[in-house]
Amino acid sequence: MDQIPDPTLQITFKDDITRLGRVWDDEADGDGVDARMRWDPADCGTLLSINGTPIALQYWCNIYKGKRDKRWKLLKSTWTEWKFIVERYRSSTPETFWDEFSDAKGDCLHWKAICSRLYQLRGNREQELVDQAKAEYGNEFTTLFVSRGKVLEKKSAIVCQYLALKNSTIEID
Known part of the structure; x- marks a missing residue:
């Protein structure tokens, strides 16, 4: 160090x-x-x-x-x-x-606006994948999406597990 x-x-x-x-x-x-x-x-x-x-x-x-x-x-x-x-x-x-990442006038968005938009897009994509996982696995969801005996609730954790089950590296944003 x-x-x-x-x-x-x-x-x-x-x-x-x-x-x-x-x-x-x-x-x-x-x-x-x-x-x-x-x-x-x-x-x-x-x-x-x-x-x-x-x-x-x-x-x-x-x-x-x-x-x-x-x-x-x-x-x-x-x-x-x-x-x-x-x-x-x-x-x-x-x-x-x-x-x-430009506004209606064609001016480039500033850093924070770009970050906000990317976080929003990422959140939307995560929600799509969570919904897809729940629909695809149905009743099995509560047994497959578990950590330390508790059903996963965080979107990012569910997406991570879903992609692992699918053996996929889908970009989420």
């Missing part, structure tokens, strides 16, 4: 979502990747580097998460916003993303 530097909590991508796309993961460097979203190890190294190796943002949860490491608690909500936005941003093209 002592060898891992503190995360830079002042990092913001509010005005540069394209940069977030370039520093999110180290696998986005192939020919099929939009040049604007290709992995940029030099830039990523300015955010977090361990023993000279740049660490992509997607791995920060693995690095800072731990029972004795309290830094993740400070970083988790910001990292989750980054994750939701970059996943949506990379799911098609930057132009498609901005078409979806």
Whole structure:
């Protein structure tokens, strides 16, 4: 833990979502990747580097998460916003993303509005999957969707169990 530097909590991508796309993961460097979203190890190294190796943002949860490491608690909500936005941003093209996340006048939505919309979409999708699980499993629901002897109530837990039963990695947003 002592060898891992503190995360830079002042990092913001509010005005540069394209940069977030370039520093999110180290696998986005192939020919099929939009040049604007290709992995940029030099830039990523300015955010977090361990023993000279740049660490992509997607791995920060693995690095800072731990029972004795309290830094993740400070970083988790910001990292989750980054994750939701970059996943949506990379799911098609930057132009498609901005078409979806612009107002009626064509102005790009601000960060918090994008996050709110993504959380809403995710919640809607989770509810669809919960309803689907309940309809599909019917009377078996109360025996299959259980943890520690109690029927699952949280949508996210039900969705997780449903996808595990279906052996699926469906995107929920």
